[in-house]
Amino acid sequence: MPLSYQELCAALDGEIAHLVKVAAAVDPHAPVPTCPTWTTGYLLGHVGGSHRWATRIVQERAQSFLRPGDVPVPREPATVAAWLADGGTELLAVLRATDPDTAVWTWGGGTRDASWWARRQLHETTVHRADAESALDSAWLVEDAVAVDGVEEFLDNLPFTRIWAPHVDELRGTGETLLLAGPEVSWLITLAPDGWRWERTGAAAATVTVRGSATDLYLFLWGRRPAADLAIEGDSALLDLWVRHSAI
The missing domain is CATH 1.20.120.450 (dinb family like domain)
Structure with missing residues (x-):
């Protein structure tokens, strides 16, 4: 909620x-x-x-x-x-x-x-x-409820940062998926030719998965926790693309 x-x-x-x-x-x-x-x-x-x-x-x-x-x-x-x-x-x-x-x-x-x-x-x-x-x-340390909300606040606002971070427009693909897998809730990001979308999800298959606590995922999205400190499964090249082009 x-x-x-x-x-x-x-x-x-x-x-x-x-x-x-x-x-x-x-x-x-x-x-x-x-x-x-x-x-x-x-x-x-x-x-x-x-x-x-x-x-x-x-x-x-x-x-x-x-x-x-x-x-x-x-x-x-x-x-x-x-x-x-x-x-x-x-x-x-x-x-x-x-x-x-x-x-x-x-x-x-x-x-x-x-x-x-x-x-x-x-x-x-x-x-x-x-x-x-x-x-x-x-x-x-970040309270779990704040971190969960923060993941979604980041994803809600990221498309609108292109005015000062035009590289955000490069977050495109052909259906590749990135799963942010937390202990209580996960988020699936899908890259499409015209942009990307996200949704809350449960367990899901993905091109690349990043696992961690809600705080880990929150700080990862904001570039404050490197991917190397989290558990990564799958296509590291896709993860690198996300990290490079989502930095704001």
Whole structure:
């Protein structure tokens, strides 16, 4: 079952609190292993700016693209943590005060309403929390329900990223299939000449299968866990094609 709006907001609340703790502990000049061109200070500024952008879109009921705008980002760890907490508090207050069906502009797939932004900001925060933890060499744990929803959020939105990631259009084939096999739920991706599609499934035969926990598969899709760390069965060339062209 998809996460409800209340569950999305509650999970986002928890992820923001988690990231704030990491922000207070991490060196803002440290490199981010999972984002090699970023420092943790840049990463935390990116997340805080994204929170503030989403807040504005939902609060103003924007019906078209709003430029994110320049957001001053503090650099001292304690200050960055407080800045992240303030932005997260405002985002959650606006989301919780807004009917999830309220129509607003979105850039991806699925609904065109406030619930899309609750879901997007949950996964924006979760993935980048894992990035920040990589700078501390900490374990990347994600709640199973969040990870399952995150796999589907990624697959829902991936086709719409072609505006800045045109290589996504190269995800085509002649019926080859990729199975993301988790312990409770699996997803079958089929590549066709005109693009690709996905569906939830049970056990299924596939051209290539990637097995792992929900967290493993979630972080794999986002390029935060290499395929070599998971159990792979089948055509590695197809898996390589997916990894190269789904990177965003």
